[in-house]
Amino acid sequence: xxxxxxxxxxxxxESAIKVFAKHGYHNSRISQIASEAGIASGSVYLYYKNKEDxxxxxxxxxxxxxxxxxxxxxxxxxxxxxDKIEYLIDLIFDIFSANxxxxxVFVNEQIHLKKETNTFFHFYDEFFSTGEKIIEAGIKEGSLxxxxxxxxxxxxxxxxxxxLLENWAKDSKNFQLTTLRQNVKLIIKRGILx
Amino acid sequence: xxxxxxxxxxxxxESAIKVFAKHGYHNSRISQIASEAGIASGSVYLYYKNKEDxxxxxxxxxxxxxxxxxxxxxxxxxxxxxDKIEYLIDLIFDIFSANxxxxxVFVNEQIHLKKETNTFFHFYDEFFSTGEKIIEAGIKEGSLxxxxxxxxxxxxxxxxxxxLLENWAKDSKNFQLTTLRQNVKLIIKRGILx
DNA sequence: ATTATTTTTGAACCATCGTTCATTTATGAT
DNA sequence: ATCATAAATGAACGATGGTTCAAAAATAAT
Numbered sequence: 465x466x467x468x469x470x471x472x473x474x475x476x477x478e479s480a481i482k483v484f485a486k487h488g489y490h491n492s493r494i495s496q497i498a499s500e501a502g503i504a505s506g507s508v509y510l511y512y513k514n515k516e517d518x519x520x521x522x523x524x525x526x527x528x529x530x531x532x533x534x535x536x537x538x539x540x541x542x543x544x545x546x547d548k549i550e551y552l553i554d555l556i557f558d559i560f561s562a563n564x565x566x567x568x569v570f571v572n573e574q575i576h577l578k579k580e581t582n583t584f585f586h587f588y589d590e591f592f593s594t595g596e597k598i599i600e601a602g603i604k605e606g607s608l609x610x611x612x613x614x615x616x617x618x619x620x621x622x623x624x625x626x627x628l629l630e631n632w633a634k635d636s637k638n639f640q641l642t643t644l645r646q647n648v649k650l651i652i653k654r655g656i657l658x
Numbered sequence: 659x660x661x662x663x664x665x666x667x668x669x670x671x672e673s674a675i676k677v678f679a680k681h682g683y684h685n686s687r688i689s690q691i692a693s694e695a696g697i698a699s700g701s702v703y704l705y706y707k708n709k710e711d712x713x714x715x716x717x718x719x720x721x722x723x724x725x726x727x728x729x730x731x732x733x734x735x736x737x738x739x740x741d742k743i744e745y746l747i748d749l750i751f752d753i754f755s756a757n758x759x760x761x762x763v764f765v766n767e768q769i770h771l772k773k774e775t776n777t778f779f780h781f782y783d784e785f786f787s788t789g790e791k792i793i794e795a796g797i798k799e800g801s802l803x804x805x806x807x808x809x810x811x812x813x814x815x816x817x818x819x820x821x822l823l824e825n826w827a828k829d830s831k832n833f834q835l836t837t838l839r840q841n842v843k844l845i846i847k848r849g850i851l852x
Numbered sequence: 853a854t855t856a857t858t859t860t861t862g863a864a865c866c867a868t869c870g871t872t873c874a875t876t877t878a879t880g881a882t
Numbered sequence: 883a884t885c886a887t888a889a890a891t892g893a894a895c896g897a898t899g900g901t902t903c904a905a906a907a908a909t910a911a912t
Contacts, residue, residue, distance in 0.1 A: 488769060490684040494900060504861045506902075515900065546851065575682060575766055609844070609852050615833055616822065616841040617850060623821020624814035631813050639809055647810040650803070655849040656796075656811060657740065658803050688870060698891045700872075709870065859908070865901085876891070882884085 473511045476501045477525075480518045485565035485633075489519055489573045519573060520582050526570055527587035529559065534594045545602025549621075550649055552595070556625055561641050564633040571630040592618060621652060667705045670695045671719075674712045679759035679827075683713055683767045713767060714776050720764055721781035723753065728788045739796025743815075744843055746789070750819055755835050758827040765824040786812060815846060 479500035483492045494515060498505040512518050537543070537551050560567035579585045595618055602608035628644055673694035677686045688709060692699040706712050731737070731745050754761035773779045789812055796802035822838055 493898095505900090506862060507860055509901070510859075572769055607852060608850050609848070611844060612850055613833065613837050613841045616838055617845060619822050619825050620818035620842060620845060623824075624818035626821065627817020628810065628813050630817075639807065643807050644810055647807045648814060650805060651811060651814060651849065652845065653849045653851050654803070655845070655847045656802050656806055657847050658801055687868095699870090700892060701890055703871070704889070853912105855910100855912080857908100857910070859906105861903105861906070863905105864903095867900090868898085870895105870897090872893105872895075873891105874893100876889105878889070879887080881886080 472501075472503070472507075476503070476508055476511055477518065477521060481522060481563070481565050481569055484519065484522075484573060485568040489576050516577070519569075520577055520584065522566070522569060523574055523577060523582070524584040524587075526559075526566070527584045527591060530556075531587040531591045531594070534591055534598075538594050538598055545598055545605065545607055546653065548598045549602075549652070552598075553621075553625065553645060553648055557629070557641055557645055560629050560633070564636070567629045567633040571626045571633075592622075621648075624648065666695075666697070666701075670697070670702060670705055671712065671715060675716060675757070675759050675763055678713065678716075678767060679762040683770050710771070713763075714771055714778065716760070716763060717768055717771060717776070718778040718781075720753075720760070721778045721785060724750075725781040725785045725788070728785055728792075732788050732792055739792055739799065739801055740847065742792045743796075743846070746792075747815075747819070747839060747842055751823075751835055751839055754823050754827070758830070761823045761827040765820045765827075786816075815842075818842065 476497065480492075480497045483497045483500055486492075487496075494508055495505045497518070498508050501508075508518075512521065533555050534552060537548050537555070540548070543551065560570065596614050599608065599612070599614045599617060603610050603612065603614075625648065628648070631638060632641065632644060670691065674686075674691045677691045677694055680686075681690070688702055689699045691712070692702050695702075702712075706715065727749050728746060731742050731749070734742070737745065754764065790808050793802065793806070793808045793811060797804050797806065797808075819842065822842070825832060826835065826838060
């Protein structure tokens with residue numbers, strides 16, 4: 465497969481996302497990524513230190529973007545807490561619906577990267593900590609249920625969305641993205657009881 | 659490490675769960691599992707066909723149990739739909755809280771097993787299909803919100819619980835299991851709005 | 853056109869395990 | 883005690899695939 469000229473580094477990363485999504489990190493071969501990118505396998509090492517570095521750079525990009533976006537949302541004083549949470553849900557679905565293979569990699573492969581050796585966990589931690597602040601502010605201002613454990617809700621929402629994204633990315637016929645957004649918002653806002 | 663005598667097959671599987679939980683499937687060595695079980699590495703192959711068979715047998719056991727339990731819950735005519743869902747939440751937390759390494763393996767490693775080659779996916783499919791039936795019955799009987807997309811809710815709840823379990827198993831100091839159960843039930847029943 | 857420099861190549865290297873199996877050890881029957 | 887059978891061992895095999903690097907190709911400079 466051919467790349468746009470002058471964009472080899474990004475092209476390799478795109479190819480890596482596709483191959484990682486299809487086979488999983490450990491069953492992906494550098495030679496597959498290289499041929500997907502239209503280069504020789506040795507050339508991957510001109511742009512990336514090793515296989516793990518490819519995965520790390522994917523997550524670096526994702527978490528940096530997620531952190532930047534959530535920071536902007538948090539700062540907006542015209543939005544209530546629940547508005548901010550809904551914006552956050554849209555944000556995540558927007559990022560990954562534009563790139564289904566990235567969604568699959570995002571959901572399944574972060575486990576192979578350790579906190580000690582990867583700087584992007586800084587963004588990861590800040591993302592979650594900002595999310596917590598938004599929820600806490602909502603409790604303080606009285607719009608969110610004060611019985612809610614912030615940590616539990618944070619993980620529950622993230623985990624639920626990840627699982628939905630994965631299943632959507634693998635077989636988008638099962639449900640439309642709009643159904644997905646609407647229902648997640650419905651569930652977290654009002655629950656499932658009639 | 660020593661096993662109870664006369665229980666080698668189960669002992670090996672327990673050791674595999676521990677090692678898979680700690681290092682992940684692909685970074686786990688048969689030699690590690692063997693030494694954890696107190697046997698020679700070749701002896702693993704007296705009880706299990708190969709490395710993948712170890713993982714498959716773990717999931718076989720889990721999904722068979724989950725399917726049997728959800729079937730019992732579904733049959734109970736003394737429970738409403740929401741009661742059944744709450745029982746289900748308790749069931750999952752009970753199974754995995756008794757075995758944190760199993761929770762970690764359950765959440766992270768199923769991806770390495772393919773539907774085509776593993777019979778336990780029968781239980782997996784039946785489990786989810788039974789879950790859907792419980793939710794659908796709740797909608798029909800009028801106790802659950804009829805705007806709810808059953809598939810979306812099913813995945814959202816499962817994904818949320820998986821992510822919570824993983825984080826709890828990795829660092830149980832973050833939250834107590836009772837907090838976890840209560841909050842999951844709270845969120846899905848009533849949502850987070852005050 | 854010639855030379856210097858940079859980029860790319862891909863065959864070969866080599867470390868890493870999963871798996872096998874000839875041998876040893878344990879168990880049980882007579 | 884002796885023999886037969888079963889269970890367990892762990893060194894060695896072999897396949898795999900990430901990574902390297904000498905050589906080739908492309909590009910730039912003179």
